[in-house]
Amino acid sequence: MADKKSTAELKQIASQVRRDILRMVHAVQSGHPGGSLGCTEFFTALYFHQMDLKLPFAMDGKGEDLFFLSNGHISPVWYSTLARRGYFEVKELATFRHINSRLQGHPATEEGLEGIRIASGSLGQGLSVALGAAQTKKLNGEDQLVYVLMGDGEQQEGQVWEAAMYAAHHKIDNVIATIDYNGQQIDGPLTEVMDLMDLKAKWEAFGWDVITSNGNDFDSLIPALEKAKSMCGKGKPVMHLMTTAMGAGVDFMEGTHKWHGIAPNDEQLANALGQLEETLKDY
Amino acid sequence: MSVKFSYTDKIDTRSGFGAGLLELGRTNPNVVGLCADLTGSLKMGDFKKEFPDRFFQVGIAEANMIGLAAGMTIGGKIPFTGTFANFSTGRVYDQIRQSVAYSGKNVKICASHAGLTLGEDGATHQILEDIGMMKMLPHMTVINPCDYNQTKAATIAIADHEGPVYLRFGRPAIPNFTPADQKFEIGKALHLIEGSDVTILATGHLVWEAIEAEAILREKGISVEVINIHTIKPLDEEAILASAKKTGKVITAEEHQYHGGLGESVARVLAKHHPTPMDFVAVEDSFGESGKPADLMKKYGLSAAHIVEKVQKLLKK
Numbered sequence: 006m007a008d009k010k011s012t013a014e015l016k017q018i019a020s021q022v023r024r025d026i027l028r029m030v031h032a033v034q035s036g037h038p039g040g041s042l043g044c045t046e047f048f049t050a051l052y053f054h055q056m057d058l059k060l061p062f063a064m065d066g067k068g069e070d071l072f073f074l075s076n077g078h079i080s081p082v083w084y085s086t087l088a089r090r091g092y093f094e095v096k097e098l099a100t101f102r103h104i105n106s107r108l109q110g111h112p113a114t115e116e117g118l119e120g121i122r123i124a125s126g127s128l129g130q131g132l133s134v135a136l137g138a139a140q141t142k143k144l145n146g147e148d149q150l151v152y153v154l155m156g157d158g159e160q161q162e163g164q165v166w167e168a169a170m171y172a173a174h175h176k177i178d179n180v181i182a183t184i185d186y187n188g189q190q191i192d193g194p195l196t197e198v199m200d201l202m203d204l205k206a207k208w209e210a211f212g213w214d215v216i217t218s219n220g221n222d223f224d225s226l227i228p229a230l231e232k233a234k235s236m237c238g239k240g241k242p243v244m245h246l247m248t249t250a251m252g253a254g255v256d257f258m259e260g261t262h263k264w265h266g267i268a269p270n271d272e273q274l275a276n277a278l279g280q281l282e283e284t285l286k287d288y
Numbered sequence: 289m290s291v292k293f294s295y296t297d298k299i300d301t302r303s304g305f306g307a308g309l310l311e312l313g314r315t316n317p318n319v320v321g322l323c324a325d326l327t328g329s330l331k332m333g334d335f336k337k338e339f340p341d342r343f344f345q346v347g348i349a350e351a352n353m354i355g356l357a358a359g360m361t362i363g364g365k366i367p368f369t370g371t372f373a374n375f376s377t378g379r380v381y382d383q384i385r386q387s388v389a390y391s392g393k394n395v396k397i398c399a400s401h402a403g404l405t406l407g408e409d410g411a412t413h414q415i416l417e418d419i420g421m422m423k424m425l426p427h428m429t430v431i432n433p434c435d436y437n438q439t440k441a442a443t444i445a446i447a448d449h450e451g452p453v454y455l456r457f458g459r460p461a462i463p464n465f466t467p468a469d470q471k472f473e474i475g476k477a478l479h480l481i482e483g484s485d486v487t488i489l490a491t492g493h494l495v496w497e498a499i500e501a502e503a504i505l506r507e508k509g510i511s512v513e514v515i516n517i518h519t520i521k522p523l524d525e526e527a528i529l530a531s532a533k534k535t536g537k538v539i540t541a542e543e544h545q546y547h548g549g550l551g552e553s554v555a556r557v558l559a560k561h562h563p564t565p566m567d568f569v570a571v572e573d574s575f576g577e578s579g580k581p582a583d584l585m586k587k588y589g590l591s592a593a594h595i596v597e598k599v600q601k602l603l604k605k
Binding site: 127 | 344390
């Protein structure tokens, strides 16, 4: 069942998730903090408010909402959220990116980590996977939804648009896709690297209903996700363009691509943690 | 020359796939079909007609098709994807690697028009590297059946195998000589002809060529063992080693590049356990070209006559 936390509770969880992200990435001196921090409210909202989930984890996902992460490099935020939601022990976060860990650099099923249903990291594949899972839900007569998150830089992959076309043609209306629209990719701002131009118009032209939100503000994000849910079942796929700030929650990381895939040093970690209350216990 | 197998008709292996898929549709409600705008070529039309709710037209978008299939397994479906072998492998290698093989998904990648016998369309479509690409992927099973009946039986068998499978078949009508009621065992080599001088290990369309080669060689007084290796991965190492120990000479035959093909898999097994003189009937590091299938097989050294020639050379060594 969906665990509907209050906005105050969600903010507390988000603060802890951000601490987890920073500590995980710092401990192994690798990983992707920027996008993880930017999507913290989204993951918190999905797993602690929106999604109808079943624990313990079952790969087949029957009778529950499903989530797929297409931009797998923001694995730290997903791992922290899953652990905090009870999929596996929080202390396992300490193994992130180390040898013999179930918490691979990019999400994987190979080691059997609860909560992960497909490997991702090589970009552009998650929307296709989500659409397939959504069609299986329909074939099975299930009315739960399938969520998928993609990056905005990922929109440069051609497969995304193959999937976009397919979803509208086949009227897949039990999927809610979200794009983390932070405007940044590894080499710089999207507008400089490869401009997406009018992304909303593109998705609308592909036959999707598009809504927008501020993904770092629960008061904007939760209503948007509720609205997305209400738009399902009406013969069209739903796209949620979620504006976020890369690195959100840590002042010196916010709004720049520089922290896409860089770990903070000891001093930077201390500075960042000083900005984030330890609301649940650090692992 | 009298071949040891008889057949009443020549028929394409892809039709065996179509017939197998139709039967699966009737017996296994979890089987679904996906096709990238080649329903007729893949012989998926009957399945589509009888099970429209379990057939998904993907359009010319193979990468999306592989991702969809991976996703459909979550919740218990068994997706069979259909397109040409080139678009089933080379075009979507990363999608298969990440979303199917590494993720351990129960997807059946069914690939027609493999190899030179695709014919007139030429080298852009004549993939000769697919076995190599697919066998390198961890978790992947690779099957290349030899005729209509075997392809049909293999199609039905892979639905009961949990895990990703690459099923490779072809376009031309060829002798249909294996039994219609056979049970297909994944990974189990099929002894077709017993012999003592040399072993021919053949897969796919080259199996019939090997049968013809055996007849020619028998007339020359050479005793040939013919084994059908329909499953390239996992390889039936036991059967290969037993035959190699018996005959002491091994030839492999396949419609594929020498690099990365069945021959190299066999060579690995023999080098490790029982070094044996070998030769390889395969395409020698070149692309194909347009032409009639039989002419191409001759030009690129894949006919019965070439098998005979290589056997004779190997026996002289």
